[in-house]
Amino acid sequence: xxxxxxxxxxxxxxxxxxxxxxxxxxxxxxxxxxxxxxxxxxxxxxxxxxxxxxxxxxxxxxxxxxxxxxxxxxxxxxxxxxxxxxxxxxxxxxxxxxxxxxxxxxxxxxxxxxxxxxxxxxxxxxxxxxxxxxxxxxxxxxxxxxxxxxxxxxxxxxxxxxxxxxxxxxxxxxxxxxxxxxxxxxxxxxxxxxxxxxxxxxxxxxxxxxxxxxxxxxxxxxxxxxxxxxxxxxxxxxxxxxxxxxxxxxxxxxxxxxxxxxxxxxxxxxxxxxxxxxxxxxxxxxxxxxxxxxxxxxxxxxxxxxxxxxxxxxxxxxxxxxxxxxxxxxxxxxxxxxxxxxxxxxxxxxxxxxxxxxxxxxxxxxxxxxxxxxxxxxxxxxxxxxxxxxxxxxxxxxxxxxxxxxxxxxxxxx
Amino acid sequence: xxxxxxxxxxxxxxxxxxxxxxxxxxxxxxxxxxxxxxxxxxxxxxxxxxxxxxxxxxxxxxxxxxxxxxxxxxxxxxxxxxxxxxxxxxxxxxxxxxxxxxxxxxxxxxxxxxxxxxxxxxxxxxxxxxxxxxxxxxxxxxxxxxxxxxxxxxxxxxxxxxxxxxxxxxxxxxxxxxxxxxxxxxxxxxxxxxxxxxxxxxxxxxxxxxxxxxxxxxxxxxxxxxxxxxxxxxxxxxxxxxxxxxxxxxxxxxxxxxxxxxxxxxxxxxxxxxxxxxxxxxxxxxxxxxxxxxxxxxxxxxxxxxxxxxxxxxxxxxxxxxxxxxxxxxxxxxxxxxxxxxxxxxxxxxxxxxxxxxxxxxxxxxxxxxxxxxxxxxxxxxxxxxxxxxxxxxxxxxxxxxxxxxxxxxxxxx
Numbered sequence: 068x069x070x071x072x073x074x075x076x077x078x079x080x081x082x083x084x085x086x087x088x089x090x091x092x093x094x095x096x097x098x099x100x101x102x103x104x105x106x107x108x109x110x111x112x113x114x115x116x117x118x119x120x121x122x123x124x125x126x127x128x129x130x131x132x133x134x135x136x137x138x139x140x141x142x143x144x145x146x147x148x149x150x151x152x153x154x155x156x157x158x159x160x161x162x163x164x165x166x167x168x169x170x171x172x173x174x175x176x177x178x179x180x181x182x183x184x185x186x187x188x189x190x191x192x193x194x195x196x197x198x199x200x201x202x203x204x205x206x207x208x209x210x211x212x213x214x215x216x217x218x219x220x221x222x223x224x225x226x227x228x229x230x231x232x233x234x235x236x237x238x239x240x241x242x243x244x245x246x247x248x249x250x251x252x253x254x255x256x257x258x259x260x261x262x263x264x265x266x267x268x269x270x271x272x273x274x275x276x277x278x279x280x281x282x283x284x285x286x287x288x289x290x291x292x293x294x295x296x297x298x299x300x301x302x303x304x305x306x307x308x309x310x311x312x313x314x315x316x317x318x319x320x321x322x323x324x325x326x327x328x329x330x331x332x333x334x335x336x337x338x339x340x341x342x343x344x345x346x347x348x349x350x351x352x353x354x355x356x357x358x359x360x361x362x363x364x365x366x367x368x369x370x371x372x373x374x375x376x377x378x379x380x381x382x383x384x385x386x387x388x389x390x391x392x393x394x395x396x397x398x399x400x401x402x403x404x405x406x407x408x409x410x411x412x413x414x415x416x417x418x419x420x421x422x423x424x425x426x427x428x429x430x431x432x433x434x435x436x437x438x439x440x441x442x443x444x445x446x447x448x449x450x451x452x453x454x455x456x457x458x459x460x461x462x463x464x465x466x467x468x469x470x471x472x473x474x475x476x477x478x479x480x481x
Numbered sequence: 482x483x484x485x486x487x488x489x490x491x492x493x494x495x496x497x498x499x500x501x502x503x504x505x506x507x508x509x510x511x512x513x514x515x516x517x518x519x520x521x522x523x524x525x526x527x528x529x530x531x532x533x534x535x536x537x538x539x540x541x542x543x544x545x546x547x548x549x550x551x552x553x554x555x556x557x558x559x560x561x562x563x564x565x566x567x568x569x570x571x572x573x574x575x576x577x578x579x580x581x582x583x584x585x586x587x588x589x590x591x592x593x594x595x596x597x598x599x600x601x602x603x604x605x606x607x608x609x610x611x612x613x614x615x616x617x618x619x620x621x622x623x624x625x626x627x628x629x630x631x632x633x634x635x636x637x638x639x640x641x642x643x644x645x646x647x648x649x650x651x652x653x654x655x656x657x658x659x660x661x662x663x664x665x666x667x668x669x670x671x672x673x674x675x676x677x678x679x680x681x682x683x684x685x686x687x688x689x690x691x692x693x694x695x696x697x698x699x700x701x702x703x704x705x706x707x708x709x710x711x712x713x714x715x716x717x718x719x720x721x722x723x724x725x726x727x728x729x730x731x732x733x734x735x736x737x738x739x740x741x742x743x744x745x746x747x748x749x750x751x752x753x754x755x756x757x758x759x760x761x762x763x764x765x766x767x768x769x770x771x772x773x774x775x776x777x778x779x780x781x782x783x784x785x786x787x788x789x790x791x792x793x794x795x796x797x798x799x800x801x802x803x804x805x806x807x808x809x810x811x812x813x814x815x816x817x818x819x820x821x822x823x824x825x826x827x828x829x830x831x832x833x834x835x836x837x838x839x840x841x842x843x844x845x846x847x848x849x850x851x852x853x854x855x856x857x858x859x860x861x862x863x864x865x866x867x868x869x870x871x872x873x874x875x876x877x878x879x880x881x882x883x884x885x886x887x888x889x890x891x892x893x894x895x
Binding site for chain 1: 648744
C-alpha cells in the first residue's frame with residue numbers, strides 16, 4: 068500500500084513474516100525498529116532549490132509522474148530506518164518493511180545456476196539472446212507445475228524478471244485510457260504504475276486517493292474481500308490473493324463471484340498469485356481454477372518468495388489466448404509485442420535456476436523454505452495475539468495484518 | 482531499424498559481424514540465408530478472425546500499440562528464417578539478423594557468477610532484494626572504468642537488465658507528450674517504444690514514417706551524421722554512436738555540434754554507447770567527454786556486446802544530476818522513481834559477473850572477445866569490398882553497412 072493508503076485505513080500496520088530469526092515483542096511501546104532493504108539515493112517529494120545560473124532544458128516534466136505523492140513506499144521506509152539508525156546506532160533492527168527473503172537458496176537450485184554460468188564459458192554451453200518470452204523448457208515446466216489440467220499452455224506463459232516488472236509492462240500494454248480498480252489496501256506498484264502511465268487523476272488530499280481509481284475496500288468486516296455490489300465498473304481489476312499486505316486469501320466461491328463480476332462488466336482481472344504456494348486452505352492457487360477465467364483474467368507470479376529469488380529476479384505472467392479486447396484482438400499479442408520491444412527475456416542463468424526450482428528436488432526444497440517462513444508467521448501471529456491485538460492473515464500467506472486501534476500506520480511505524 | 486525504415490533507405494542491408502566463424506560470400510546471388518535467434522510465438526500484423534460465439538471483454542485495445550505496423554523487427558526476421566528452413570531443411574544458415582553474440586563468456590567472468598550463485602545457498606552469502614539502482618561496488622566500478630575524469634559519480638549510474646529495457650523505462654519517464662528525433666536508420670526499439678508510449682502520430686504509408694517523429698537522415702553523403710540545420714527541434718534526441726546499424730561513429734567535433742544543438746533547443750539527448758569499446762579511432766566513447774553534455778544528455782550502455790552478456794542481461798544508464806526539466810526538477814529523480822516502481826534491480830548473480838568484467842583480468846578478457854568480433858567484421862568488409870560493393874562502418878563498431886543499389890532491404894534479405 069502507499070503511505071497515504073496506510074494512513075487512511077483503520078487497520079494500520081502490516082508485518083512481514085520474512086524474518087531471519089524468531090522474535091517476540093515484549094511490550095507495546097518497546098523500542099522496536101522497522102527496517103527495509105536499501106538506502107534510496109534520493110527522495111522525490113520536493114523540488115530542488117532553483118539557482119539563477121543553472122541550465123535547464125526546455126523539456127516539460129511528465130505531469131503524470133509529478134502526481135505521485137511521495138517516493139515509492141519501500142525506499143521511504145528505508146529512509147526512516149536509516150535516520151533512526153543514525154540516531155540510535157546500537158538499535159537492533161528487525162525488518163518488518165518490504166517482504167524480503169532471508170533464507171539461503173536451496174543448494175540444488177544454486178548449483179544448477181552455477182552450472183549454467185560455467186557452461187557459458189564453453190562453445191557448446193554458450194547461448195546469446197534467448198526468446199523474449201522465456202526458454203521453452205521453463206515455460207513448459209511452469210505450465211505443468213502450476214497449471215496442470217487448467218488449459219494453460221506453454222505459449223500462454225511469459226517468463227520475466229519478476230512480477231513487479233511485468234506489472235509495469237502490462238500497464239504499457241493497457242495504456243493511458245483504461246480505468247482500474249485495486250484492493251484497498253494493496254501492493255503499491257499497481258497504483259503507482261497506473262499513475263505513471265496516466266490512467267489516474269490527481270491525488271485528492273481530502274480522501275487520500277487518486278482520482279479515477281476504484282479503491283475496493285478490504286476490511287475485517289468483509290473478510291478482506293470487497294463488496295462487489297458497491298464496486299464501479301473498471302476496465303482493469305488488480306487482485307492479489309493470497310494478499311499482500313493483508314495476508315488473506317480469497318475462497319473459490321469469492322473468486323467465482325469476482326470472475327462473474329468481471330464477465331458482467333467486460334473487465335480484465337490482473338491476478339497476482341505470487342504467494343499461492345503459501346496457501347494452507349483449499350482455496351484456488353490460480354485464478355484459472357475458476358471456470359471461464361481465461362476469458363477475463365491474466366495472472367502474474369514469481370519465484371521470489373518460493374525460492375528466495377528476490378535478488379535473483381525471476382517470475383512469469385500467464386496471458387491466455389482466450390482473453391480478447393472489445394474488438395476481438397487477443398491481449399496476448401499486444402503483451403508479446405511489448406515484451407519483445409521493452410524486454411529481452413529473463414537472464415538465461417536465472418532461468419536455469421527456475422528449472423531447478425521445478426524439478427522434484429527443487430519443489431521439495433522450496434516447500435521447506437516456505438515452511439520456515441510459515442513458522443515465522445506463526446510466531447508473529449502468536450505474539451501479537453498474546454499481546455491482545457486483533458491479528459488477521461498469516462494462514463495462507465507470509466503476511467500478517469495487525470489492528471492498532473486509533474493509530475495511523477506511520478505512527479505505529481515510528 | 483524497423484522494416485519500414487529498411488525499405489525507405491537507399492542503403493539497404495545491415496550485416497552483423499557477430500558470426501561464429503569466418504566465412505566468405507562466393508557470389509552475389511548465392512543461396513545464403515540470414516537467420517535470427519528465436520521463433521516468435523505470434524505475428525501481430527493481422528487481427529484474428531472473429532467468431533460469433535467468442536466472449537470479448539469491453540476493454541478497448543491500446544490505440545498506440547495498434548499503430549505499430551508489424552511485429553518487432555527481429556522476430557519477423559526469425560519468422561522468415563524459419564519459413565526458409567522449413568522449405569530448405571539442409572540450408573546452412575549464417576545469421577546476419579540480430580546482433581547476437583556467439584563467443585563463450587571468458588572464464589574469469591563466469592566463475593565469478595558461479596561463485597556468487599553458490600554463495601546464495603549459504604547464510605553468509607545470501608542476499609535478497611538489492612538496491613533497485615544496482616549494487617554500489619558495481620556502480621562505482623562502472624563510474625571509474627568508463628567515466629573516469631568526466632565528473633560522473635556512482636550515484637548517477639543505474640545498473641539494469643540491459644539498455645533495451647532502460648530505453649522503455651526512459652520512455653515511461655518522459656511520457657506521451659514529448660517529441661522525439663531519431664537517426665534514420667536506427668535501432669528499432671527507440672521508435673517502437675515511442676509509438677507504444679503514445680508520442681507519435683499514425684504510420685504514414687506514403688513516406689513510411691510515423692507522424693511526429695523527426696527522422697534524422699544518416700547517409701554516406703553526410704558521413705552518417707545528420708545535417709542538424711535541417712533537423713527540427715524535439716524534446717528528446719535518440720543518438721547511437723558507434724551506430725547500430727550503420728557502424729559509423731561520430732567524431733568529437735560532430736558530438737560537440739550535437740550537444741550545442743541540444744543546448745540551443747533545450748533538448749535531452751539519449752545517447753546509446755553500447756558499442757563504445759569497439760571504437761578504433763579517437764572518437765569519444767561517452768557523450769560526457771563533450772563539455773556541457775551533462776546538462777543535456779543521459780547515456781545508456783550494456784555489457785551485452787563486450788562480454789557476451791546478450792543472454793545474461795546486464796547494462797546501465799547514466800543520468801547526471803545536472804540534467805533538469807524546464808521547471809528545474811532533476812530528470813534523475815523521476816528516473817529513480819520509475820526504476821523503483823517498475824523494476825527491482827538487475828539480478829544479483831549477473832551483477833557479480835559485471836564486477837568481474839571490470840576487474841583487470843575481466844577487462845583484458847573482454848578486449849579479446851571484442852578483438853574476435855572485430856576480426857569477423859574485417860572479413861565481412863573485405864568480402865563485400867572484393868565483390869565490388871560500397872561498404873561502410875565496421876571500423877568503430879561490429880556493424881557493417883553495405884549498399885545494394887536499386888534493391889530494397891527485404892528484397893536483399895530474401
